[in-house]
Every structure is written in C-alpha cells, then in structure tokens.
Amino acid sequence: MARWEVVALAMLMAVPLPSLAREPRQDPSTKNIRVLYLGDAWGTITPIFQINKDPIFRTSGVPASETSGPGVKELRRLLRIYMPRSYSDFTSHYDVVVLSDTQSIFFTHDQLMWFKDGVESEGLGIFMAGGRDIQQGRWSGTSVEDALPATFMGTLTHEMPFNAVVVDPNNEFVKALPLDRLPMYLGMNVVSPREGSDVILRAQLEGYPVLIYRDFGRGSGLFHTPDWTPAWGGNLYSWEYYGDFVCNLLYLSAGLSVPQDPFMMHTLRELFGDYEMRRGMILSLGNFIDEFGASTVVLDRKLAELAAPRAQASSLYKEQDYEGTLALIRQLIRETDDLQAFALKLKDRAMMWIYITEVSAVTGTSLVCGAILWLLMVKRRLYREVAVTRGLGTPR
Numbered sequence: 001m002a003r004w005e006v007v008a009l010a011m012l013m014a015v016p017l018p019s020l021a022r023e024p025r026q027d028p029s030t031k032n033i034r035v036l037y038l039g040d041a042w043g044t045i046t047p048i049f050q051i052n053k054d055p056i057f058r059t060s061g062v063p064a065s066e067t068s069g070p071g072v073k074e075l076r077r078l079l080r081i082y083m084p085r086s087y088s089d090f091t092s093h094y095d096v097v098v099l100s101d102t103q104s105i106f107f108t109h110d111q112l113m114w115f116k117d118g119v120e121s122e123g124l125g126i127f128m129a130g131g132r133d134i135q136q137g138r139w140s141g142t143s144v145e146d147a148l149p150a151t152f153m154g155t156l157t158h159e160m161p162f163n164a165v166v167v168d169p170n171n172e173f174v175k176a177l178p179l180d181r182l183p184m185y186l187g188m189n190v191v192s193p194r195e196g197s198d199v200i201l202r203a204q205l206e207g208y209p210v211l212i213y214r215d216f217g218r219g220s221g222l223f224h225t226p227d228w229t230p231a232w233g234g235n236l237y238s239w240e241y242y243g244d245f246v247c248n249l250l251y252l253s254a255g256l257s258v259p260q261d262p263f264m265m266h267t268l269r270e271l272f273g274d275y276e277m278r279r280g281m282i283l284s285l286g287n288f289i290d291e292f293g294a295s296t297v298v299l300d301r302k303l304a305e306l307a308a309p310r311a312q313a314s315s316l317y318k319e320q321d322y323e324g325t326l327a328l329i330r331q332l333i334r335e336t337d338d339l340q341a342f343a344l345k346l347k348d349r350a351m352m353w354i355y356i357t358e359v360s361a362v363t364g365t366s367l368v369c370g371a372i373l374w375l376l377m378v379k380r381r382l383y384r385e386v387a388v389t390r391g392l393g394t395p396r
Contacts, residue, residue, distance in 0.1 A: 100128075
C-alpha cells in the first residue's frame with residue numbers, strides 16, 4: 001500500500017462516522033408492532049379501535065387514566081394485573097409505549113425507568129399524547145421526560161383554538177397524509193423542544209410545537225402536544241383520516257417507514273375494520289342461533305375457512321404488497337356478505353320452528369278453550385233443564 005493511501009486511511013478512520021438511523025422495532029417473528037397502550041385504553045373514546053384496524057399492530061391496553069377510568073384504587077389494581085412483571089418481560093414483548101391521558105403517579109419508580117431504558121438501550125419507541133391528565137400528571141423531572149423530545153414548562157397550556165401547520169413539507173410523516181385538511185385543535189400542552197429534536201408540526205400563529213420527534217439512544221421519543229381524543233382533540237377525533245393519523249404516529253414511533261399512499265392506506269384500514277365488524281356480527285348471530293338449539297356446525301366451518309385468507313391478507317400487508325392486499329380483503333368482504341346471508345337463513349330456519357311451536361300452542365289452547373266453552377255455554381251438557389220455577393215469596 002502506498003504511503004499516501006495509508007495516510008488517507010488513517011485520516012478517514014479519525015473522522016467520526018455519522019450515527020446510523022435507528023433500527024425499526026417490531027416482532028422479529030410476526031413483523032407486528034407490539035403496542036403497550038397506557039391511559040385511556042378502555043371505554044368508547046380511545047384510539048385503540050383505530051389502531052387495531054391496521055393489521056401490523058398488536059395492542060395491549062392498560063387503563064391508567066383518572067378521567068376515563070373507574071377510580072384511582074381500581075386503576076392501581078388493574079395496573080398490578082396487566083403491567084409487565086419485569087423489565088425483560090417489558091422489552092421482549094413490546095415495541096412502542098403509548099402514554100395517553102395518564103399520570104406518572106400511577107407507575108412505580110422502576111416502571112418509569114423501564115420506559116426510558118427500554119427506549120435508550122433496547123430501541124423501543126415512546127409516544128406521548130397531550131391532554132389534561134398529562135398537564136397534571138407530574139411528568140416533569142421523571143425519567144420518562146428524559147426520553148421525550150421536549151421538556152415540560154410546568155403545567156403551562158394553550159387552550160384556544162388553533163391550526164397546526166407543517167414545518168418541513170418533505171418530512172416522511174407529512175407526505176403520508178393530507179395534512180392540509182388537518183382540523184383545528186382546541187388546546188395543547190406547551191413544551192420546549194430539546195436540542196436536536198425535529199418539530200414536524202407547529203401552531204400556526206403561536207409557533208408552539210405540536211408534533212416533535214427525536215432519536216434517543218437506540219430508540220426514539222415522539223410527543224403530540226395536543227390531545228388526540230376529545231376534548232382538545234375533538235375535531236381531530238372526527239376527522240376522516242384520524243385513524244391513519246394515529247397509525248402513522250405509531251409507525252414513526254417504531255422506526256418503520258410511514259406508508260406514502262394515504263388513500264390506499266385509508267381504504268385498506270377501513271376494509272380491515274369492516275371485515276372484523278362483519279365477522280363479529282356473524283359470530284354474534286351464530287351464538288344467537290345456538291341459544292335456540294339449532295346446529296351451527298356448517299356456519300362455524302365456513303367462518304373458520306376465512307382465517308387462512310385473512311392471515312394471508314395480513315402477511316401481504318406487512319410485506320407492503322398493498323395491491324394484493326386490497327384484492328384479497330375485498331374478496332373476504334364479499335365472502336362475509338355471503339356468509340352473513342347464510343347465517344340469516346339459519347336464524348330464520350331456527351325461528352321458524354319457534355313460530356310453529358308458538359302457533360301450535362296458541363291454536364291448541366284456543367281449540368281446547370273453545371271446546372270447553374261450547375260444552376258449557378252452548379250444549380250445556382253439565383246442566384239439566386229446570387221443570388218448575390218456585391218463587392221465594394215476598395219478604396215481609
């Protein structure tokens with residue numbers, strides 16, 4: 001090797017290499033993103049219903065919200081039951097931690113350290129959605145704050161309607177959604193972005209950060225400073241692309257590339273959700289039929305036959321074969337329509353025997369009552385004719 005080549009190699013080795021982009025975090029065997037959702041995880045107003053429409057997610061919801069939960073005492077009991085038992089259990093079973101409408105006091109010191117260490121050392125993503133519980137949750141100064149891309153400014157909030165605007169139009173998250181249609185927010189937590197963080201959305205007039213991202217160790221932190229459920233996020237919750245917005249936030253948190261065709265992704269997620277709703281209706285109808293003693297063996301077999309193509313659709317989706325997924329999920333929707341019609345016929349057949357039984361019982365009872373009435377009142381077999389009527393006389 002020439003002397004100049006040795007010198008050049010030495011100089012190259014002396015230059016610090018840029019840090020590599022974070023590795024995507026997902027289940028190595030199934031390619032699912034496993035989400036631990038802490039906060040408003042139960043009830044009717046939760047993003048979990050939207051998250052579960054995307055087949056890449058496997059979500060475990062743990063209630064940890066005082067405003068939407070059953071009370072502090074019951075919340076602590078539920079957390080003891082459903083929270084991971086150890087740090088290794090936590091890091092081996094989850095890829096993203098969501099903190100939504102929850103407070104730091106619900107978690108032990110060790111659990112708060114798990115969240116930070118899991119992000120920094122194991123490559124997890126942590127996502128926090130703002131709101132009243134976050135404002136009052138005493139997150140400032142905790143280990144969780146270290147993993148977030150911003151620091152809290154006490155309990156400061158901005159509670160006036162505002163529009164969020166894009167900071168960088170070339171950002172991957174921005175290009176994946178029609179954010180020009182993003183509805184007006186009604187409030188937000190005011191925070192200070194950390195050095196090196198990426199402000200993706202900000203308040204149009206006030207300039208406060210709305211969506212902030214930062215790589216932290218091997219993982220990342222993401223902070224959506226307004227709420228993503230009512231009340232501050234009431235308009236967002238009603239937005240047509242709300243489900244896609246929520247899912248894309250978790251893609252970003254897990255370090256996966258955010259799918260760039262918003263209309264295709266919206267269609268697929270709605271179809272997957274539609275399929276699961278139809279499947280649930282068929283299961284409920286089958287249980288209803290079974291209560292009347294009718295056989296549901298054929299219905300159960302036909303429903304089980306849909307499991308394989310449903311799994312194939314999920315596999316194609318994870319491989320980003322969206323055209324193939326679309327064709328297959330539409331075929332599944334058609335088959336569930338046919339199966340639902342079959343289930344309704346089974347229900348009608350089961351109900352027909354109930355109708356026949358009821359009509360027979362009513363008709364038989366009517367005939368018996370009519371016969372008795374005819375014997376007693378018309379034919380009067382049980383009576384004999386009176387020959388002489390005797391007067392009782394006039395009372396004195």
